[in-house]
Amino acid sequence: MIDFRPVLHVIGWLLCLLASAMMLPAVADIMAGNGQWMNFIAAGGITVVAGLGLVLGTWSNQKKPLNIRQAYLAAGLGWLVPCLFAALPFALGNGGLSSVDAFFEATSGITTTGSTVLTGLEGMPPGLLLWRGLLQWLGGIGIIVMALAVLPVLNIGGMQMFRVEVLSSRDRAAPRAARIGSTLISVYVGLTALLAAALWAAGMGRFDAVIHAMSTIATGGFGNYDSSMAHFDSATMDLIVFIGMILGGMPFLLFFTLLQGDWRRVVRDQQLRWYLGLMALGSLAVTLWLIDTQDFGPWTALRHGAFTVVSVMTGTGLVTMDYSYWTGMPVAVLFFLTFVGGCAGSTAAGIKVFRFQLLFANAVVQVRQLLRPHAVMVPSFNAKPIPKDVLTSVMGFIFVYALAFATLSMMLALLGLDFVTALSASASAISNVGPGLGAVIGPGGSFATLPDLAKILLAGGMLFGRLEMFILLVVFVPSFWED
Amino acid sequence: MIDFRPVLHVIGWLLCLLASAMMLPAVADIMAGNGQWMNFIAAGGITVVAGLGLVLGTWSNQKKPLNIRQAYLAAGLGWLVPCLFAALPFALGNGGLSSVDAFFEATSGITTTGSTVLTGLEGMPPGLLLWRGLLQWLGGIGIIVMALAVLPVLNIGGMQMFRVEVLSSRDRAAPRAARIGSTLISVYVGLTALLAAALWAAGMGRFDAVIHAMSTIATGGFGNYDSSMAHFDSATMDLIVFIGMILGGMPFLLFFTLLQGDWRRVVRDQQLRWYLGLMALGSLAVTLWLIDTQDFGPWTALRHGAFTVVSVMTGTGLVTMDYSYWTGMPVAVLFFLTFVGGCAGSTAAGIKVFRFQLLFANAVVQVRQLLRPHAVMVPSFNAKPIPKDVLTSVMGFIFVYALAFATLSMMLALLGLDFVTALSASASAISNVGPGLGAVIGPGGSFATLPDLAKILLAGGMLFGRLEMFILLVVFVPSFWED
Ligand SMILES: [K+]
Ligand SMILES: [K+]
Numbered sequence: 001m002i003d004f005r006p007v008l009h010v011i012g013w014l015l016c017l018l019a020s021a022m023m024l025p026a027v028a029d030i031m032a033g034n035g036q037w038m039n040f041i042a043a044g045g046i047t048v049v050a051g052l053g054l055v056l057g058t059w060s061n062q063k064k065p066l067n068i069r070q071a072y073l074a075a076g077l078g079w080l081v082p083c084l085f086a087a088l089p090f091a092l093g094n095g096g097l098s099s100v101d102a103f104f105e106a107t108s109g110i111t112t113t114g115s116t117v118l119t120g121l122e123g124m125p126p127g128l129l130l131w132r133g134l135l136q137w138l139g140g141i142g143i144i145v146m147a148l149a150v151l152p153v154l155n156i157g158g159m160q161m162f163r164v165e166v167l168s169s170r171d172r173a174a175p176r177a178a179r180i181g182s183t184l185i186s187v188y189v190g191l192t193a194l195l196a197a198a199l200w201a202a203g204m205g206r207f208d209a210v211i212h213a214m215s216t217i218a219t220g221g222f223g224n225y226d227s228s229m230a231h232f233d234s235a236t237m238d239l240i241v242f243i244g245m246i247l248g249g250m251p252f253l254l255f256f257t258l259l260q261g262d263w264r265r266v267v268r269d270q271q272l273r274w275y276l277g278l279m280a281l282g283s284l285a286v287t288l289w290l291i292d293t294q295d296f297g298p299w300t301a302l303r304h305g306a307f308t309v310v311s312v313m314t315g316t317g318l319v320t321m322d323y324s325y326w327t328g329m330p331v332a333v334l335f336f337l338t339f340v341g342g343c344a345g346s347t348a349a350g351i352k353v354f355r356f357q358l359l360f361a362n363a364v365v366q367v368r369q370l371l372r373p374h375a376v377m378v379p380s381f382n383a384k385p386i387p388k389d390v391l392t393s394v395m396g397f398i399f400v401y402a403l404a405f406a407t408l409s410m411m412l413a414l415l416g417l418d419f420v421t422a423l424s425a426s427a428s429a430i431s432n433v434g435p436g437l438g439a440v441i442g443p444g445g446s447f448a449t450l451p452d453l454a455k456i457l458l459a460g461g462m463l464f465g466r467l468e469m470f471i472l473l474v475v476f477v478p479s480f481w482e483d
Numbered sequence: 484m485i486d487f488r489p490v491l492h493v494i495g496w497l498l499c500l501l502a503s504a505m506m507l508p509a510v511a512d513i514m515a516g517n518g519q520w521m522n523f524i525a526a527g528g529i530t531v532v533a534g535l536g537l538v539l540g541t542w543s544n545q546k547k548p549l550n551i552r553q554a555y556l557a558a559g560l561g562w563l564v565p566c567l568f569a570a571l572p573f574a575l576g577n578g579g580l581s582s583v584d585a586f587f588e589a590t591s592g593i594t595t596t597g598s599t600v601l602t603g604l605e606g607m608p609p610g611l612l613l614w615r616g617l618l619q620w621l622g623g624i625g626i627i628v629m630a631l632a633v634l635p636v637l638n639i640g641g642m643q644m645f646r647v648e649v650l651s652s653r654d655r656a657a658p659r660a661a662r663i664g665s666t667l668i669s670v671y672v673g674l675t676a677l678l679a680a681a682l683w684a685a686g687m688g689r690f691d692a693v694i695h696a697m698s699t700i701a702t703g704g705f706g707n708y709d710s711s712m713a714h715f716d717s718a719t720m721d722l723i724v725f726i727g728m729i730l731g732g733m734p735f736l737l738f739f740t741l742l743q744g745d746w747r748r749v750v751r752d753q754q755l756r757w758y759l760g761l762m763a764l765g766s767l768a769v770t771l772w773l774i775d776t777q778d779f780g781p782w783t784a785l786r787h788g789a790f791t792v793v794s795v796m797t798g799t800g801l802v803t804m805d806y807s808y809w810t811g812m813p814v815a816v817l818f819f820l821t822f823v824g825g826c827a828g829s830t831a832a833g834i835k836v837f838r839f840q841l842l843f844a845n846a847v848v849q850v851r852q853l854l855r856p857h858a859v860m861v862p863s864f865n866a867k868p869i870p871k872d873v874l875t876s877v878m879g880f881i882f883v884y885a886l887a888f889a890t891l892s893m894m895l896a897l898l899g900l901d902f903v904t905a906l907s908a909s910a911s912a913i914s915n916v917g918p919g920l921g922a923v924i925g926p927g928g929s930f931a932t933l934p935d936l937a938k939i940l941l942a943g944g945m946l947f948g949r950l951e952m953f954i955l956l957v958v959f960v961p962s963f964w965e966d
Contacts, residue, residue: 068854155856285893329896332905336889359882366879367956371551371963373638388871395878396849399842406819413812414772419920420903422815437902473850480854 002481005058006066007073011081012054018082019048021134022089029127036093036125043088050085068154069480075150075471079142079463083107089131100452107459109135111466112143112347114221114317114434115441115458117448121226126207132222133211140218140347141188143466144252147345148184156468157397158355158390161381162253162344180256187255192217195244202236212318216244219347221317221434228319228443235303238320242307249275249314249342270382271343275353282309282337286330305330313337314348317434324442331437338427339401349432349465351401355394358386400469405430408461415454425454429461485552485964488541493549493557494564495537501565502531504617505572511690512610519576519608526571533568551637552963558633558954562625562946566590572614583935590942592618594949595626595830597704597800597917598924598941600931604709609690615705616694623701623830624671626949627735630828631667639951640880641838641873644864645736645827663739670738675700678727685719695801699727702831704800704917711802711926718786721803725790732758732797732825753865754826758836765792765820769813788813796820797831800917807925814920821910822884832915832948834884838877841869883952888913891944898937908937912944 022044029037066074083106090102097105101117108115109132121129151159196213200206208224215222225231229238254266266272287305290296296304307320312334323330341350361379369377378385405426412422417440424436435443440450447455464472474480505527512520549557566589573585580588584600591598592615604612634642679696683689691707698705708714712721737749749755770788773779779787790803795817806813824833844862852860861868888909895905900923907919918926923933930938947955957963 068856072853155853285897289897327901328899328905329893331902332889332893332896335902335906336893359878362875363879363882363886366876367953368960368962370555370638370953370957371960373551388875391878392845392871392874393849395842395874396846399846403846406815410768410812410815410819413815414768416811418810419814419818422811423818470850470853474853477851477854479851 002069002073004070004073005060006064007070007077008054009058009060010066010074011077012051012056012058014078014082015047015051015085016055017051018085018138019044019051021138022047022131024134025089025127025131028130029125032126034125034127036127039089039092039096040127040131042092043085046088047085071150071154072471072474072480075146075154076467076475079110079467083110083459083463086110086131086135089128098452100455101448104447104455104459105132106135107462108434109220109222110139110142111432111462112136112139112218112220112315112349113429113432113462113466114215115428115436115447115462116222116434117446117455119226119446119448121224124224129207129211129224133214133220136218136220136222137192137214139466140214140220140248141185143347143349144184144188144345145181148253149181151468154471155393156470158358158394159344159468160393161354161358161386161390162251180253183256183259184252187252187259188217191244191247195240198240199237202234202240204232204234204237212241213244216241216316216318217248217347219245219248219314219316219342219349219432221311221315223318227322229307230320230322238303238307241318242310245310245314245316245318246276246279248316249346249348251343251345252347253345270357271354274357275343278337278340278353279306279310279313282313282333285333289326289328289330308334309337312433313340313350314342314346315350315431315433316348317428319435319443322442322444324437324439324444335424335427335437338424338431338433339405341431349430351398351431354381355398357381358391358394359398361386362391397469400473401430401465404461404464404469408457411457412454415451415457417450417454425450425458426461429458430465432462432465485556487553487556488543489547489549490553490556490560491537492541492543494560495534495539495541497561497565498530498534498568499538500534501568501621502527502534504621505530505614507617508572508610508614511613512608515609517608517610519610522572522575522579523610523614525575526568529571530568554633554637555954555957555963558629558637559950559958562593562950566593566942566946569593569614569618572611581935583938584931587930587938587942588615589618590945591917592703592705593622593625594915594945595619595622595701595703595798595832596912596915596945596949597698598911598919598930598945599705599917600929600938602709602929602931604707607707612690612694612707616697616703619701619703619705620675620697622949623697623703623731624668626830626832627667627671627828628664631736632664634951637954638876639953641841641877642827642951643876644837644841644869644873645734663736666739666742667735670735670742671700674727674730678723681723682720685717685723687715687717687720695724696727699724699799699801700731700830702728702731702797702799702825702829702915704794704798706801710805712790713803713805721786721790724801725793728793728797728799728801729759729762731799732829732831734826734828735830736828751865753840754837757840758826761820761823761836762789762793762796765796765816768816772809772811772813791817792820795916796823796833797825797829798833798914798916799831800911802918802926805925805927807920807922807927818907818910818920821907821914821916822888824914832913834881834914837864838881840864841874841877842881844869845874880951880953883956884913884948887944887947887952891940894940895937898934898940900933900937908933908941909944912941913948915945915948 022040026037026040087102087106090097090105152162192213196209199209258266283306287301290301290305304321311318341352342348344352344354365377365379408426409422420438421440428436505523509520509523570585570589573580573588635645675696679692682692741749766789770784773784773788787804794801822834824835825831827835827837848860848862891909892905903921904923911919
């Protein structure tokens with residue numbers, strides 16, 4: 001039997017953190033003078049009771065590190081359980097959402113997906129809007145910590161390539177690990193503050209600036225207006241968010257490297273180059289299409305084309321215009337970019353740029369190998385050879401990704417969604433993008449109209465994608481539960 | 484410099500074969516008493532002159548086996564050049580097709596894709612219909628020979644798993660290799676004859692029976708009527724073709740094993756089991772959908788549901804009903820099955836069942852490995868461990884497949900095709916299926932309306948898919964052309 005106590009202990013602390021976070025929207029609603037603050041106090045109360053109960057009930061004087069199975073359980077439940085409690089403020093009170101909608105909205109927030117069942121955001125109380133922003137922001141820093149400290153150690157989907165020795169060894173160099181951790185959190189907080197300040201300086205209201213800064217750096221996508229960034233209709237704000245999204249999809253460890261003055265390594269980083277290159281290519285294609293077929297002026301086309309491409313590729317999902325009426329090429333470009341996502345160790349989800357680079361390097365070697373079947377050729381990444389086990393790990397990751405995408409698509413289609421809606425909803429959920437393609441769930445639509453079962457499946461897909469899938473799959477290995 | 488002479492010698496012989504094949508439709512047209520026979524005689528004349536010229540011009544008394552680069556060139560040009568000459572009968576004469584259409588139709592035939600630019604097939608001269616059937620039939624046997632004798636030796640996309648020692652060694656056991664080869668050709672001819680006889684017995688006209696038998700066993704999809712199998716409206720004929728398509732997608736070497744009396748090995752074959760299992764699952768899903776949403780009776784639903792699933796998965800493309808009005812789940816199922824294809828060593832294209840099995844086995848091992856990072860675990864297939872280089876080879880294959888699919892989709896969308904048409908045309912071409920999804924290129928539509936450039940790109944996609952891609956990619960390695 002697995003000893004669940006250390007796992008529940010971790011969950012307990014996370015719930016306490018979540019409960020404290022609920023106090024902020026409560027304060028916001030009190031200041032705004034509306035009665036919704038009670039929902040946050042009530043939800044916070046329930047959450048803190050559950051959290052403290054778990055923490056105290058599993059208290060032990062022996063502090064042992066989690067073993068590997070406990071680590072998987074903590075990583076999986078550490079995302080799922082907070083989603084359940086984070087749904088409370090949405091569900092409580094007069095006019096609250098249904099349980100399914102609340103769970104969908106909370107999961108969409110924490111996983112930084114940003115699909116929403118809410119419409120009429122303009123009229124929502126500030127507490128609710130702040131809660132949505134906070135969920136994404138906490139989810140964003142959560143995934144960065146996971147990507148740095150947990151995924152590489154657990155060998156998830158080739159993330160072992162990014163093992164930072166200092167962070168994986170437990171005993172030695174703990175102070176340095178703590179310094180990297182606290183630096184990254186400071187970078188995250190700092191970038192959020194910078195973005196908020198810039199948006200405010202550009203003329204956005206203070207509250208909106210904070211929420212959109214949080215949503216941007218987390219590549220989350222929740223905004224305070226149904227029309228998203230289009231509400232502001234400001235090229236300056238679009239540019240600020242555009243830069244913020246690019247930063248959000250960058251490998252956060254590079255910021256640490258940069259702070260240490262090692263800018264050469266940042267410039268040379270292969271993943272960063274491909275990431276920026278792909279965005280540039282996609283932006284160019286969509287911009288030209290907008291100029292050619294929609295009679296946009298070059299600057300307007302660039303503004304909306306580049307923003308949309310970066311928003312979809314990083315999986316942010318903020319929009320400057322409703323692109324659901326676009327047809328043909330840009331639709332295909334956006335659809336395929338959905339799968340790419342950002343860099344490893346960023347807040348973005350998706351397959352991630354480095355996995356495509358590893359596959360590409362392998363494919364090139366495969367082709368070259370055909371001519372010299374007996375030569376030993378090893379593909380490389382960032383000037384280092386790629387170990388075979390990393391390649392098979394990446395291959396397993398992408399296969400499961402494709403299988404999950406196909407399965408979820410077919411299940412959604414079975415529930416009555418049309419082909420394009422089903423395909424793009426599935427891709428958007430697993431890659432944590434947010435909006436889909438088409439009129440139903442596109443930037444102009446809402447997920448509210450989908451059947452309840454579809455919402456539950458999509459929320460499951462979001463968690464599955466956010467947790468790089470394998471964390472959830474491992475519990476299906478029978479030996480996981482054996483002694 | 485590569486010595487092209489042995490390559491051109493092979494091409495020359497292939498053209499001579501093609502020219503002889505052109506005599507059959509000429510005879511058919513003469514018997515039917517129409518003037519189209521002249522086109523075949525003229526095309527045959529041009530082709531035989533080119534063929535004999537190449538054969539004689541590169542004649543040499545030294546018979547050396549091809550070296551590896553020559554083998555790639557022969558494999559690639561051995562498909563491309565015949566497509567060009569096979570287009571002649573379509574383009575010649577009064578009322579002939581444009582060059583692009585003729586090339587599209589010929590390539591679609593030889594690659595056993597079965598997409599057509601022709602409408603009003605009912606009124607076409609028998610020679611033309613026979614020529615379309617012959618192209619598919621020759622392409623089908625061509626790919627079986629390639630899959631047995633060429634691809635495994637060249638290590639293409641994991642096909643080295645299917646290396647038959649007898650066939651790869653040149654010197655020893657040559658008589659046995661010849662026996663396997665001639666047995667398989669006899670099986671192919673025999674199955675075609677059986678299908679034709681069965682269709683004829685079921686009431687189909689003799690000419691139609693022969694064409695549809697050739698088209699079925701080659702998983703080709705060209706028929707003699709715009710409405711394909713729906714023209715006959717016969718459940719018995721549908722059943723015969725249904726069985727024929729399943730046979731066409733089976734590993735042909737298994738027929739040899741079966742003839743040797745080793746039926747146990749056939750029953751135990753993992754690839755065959757998954758192949759049949761996937762078809763059964765897909766058929767069940769679509770059948771239930773037809774009963775539930777379209778008020779079909781159970782037998783009618785099974786007849787059309789199972790036929791359509793098997794036709795799309797094996798990449799045949801014959802249809803018993805126009806499924807372009809289907810929505811939701813069956814569309815998604817058919818879309819994803821397009822990529823699966825049939826078994827290795829069959830006439831079907833696509834990624835092929837065994838590659839999914841290798842990926843699945845690898846993914847399962849990856850998940851199990853997470854719990855025991857230091858254990859040595861090796862995925863297996865057909866009770867044999869999968870070598871690492873086969874896995875990386877398969878990974879390269881699928882990556883290039885996905886990249887080609889995405890690139891072709893985006894290029895088609897750029898040419899003005901809508902999203903679903905572009906996506907399904909791309910998948911259908913690369914997987915050699917034939918019809919796509921939607922009204923334009925679905926079973927009720929025609930490829931004739933597409934822009935010329937789209938047709939050329941699609942024909943390229945067909946060849947790329949048929950040649951398992953890597954055969955064409957290898958020429959982009961600079962060292963291919965160096966000494
Ligand atoms: K998002
Ligand atoms: K076909």
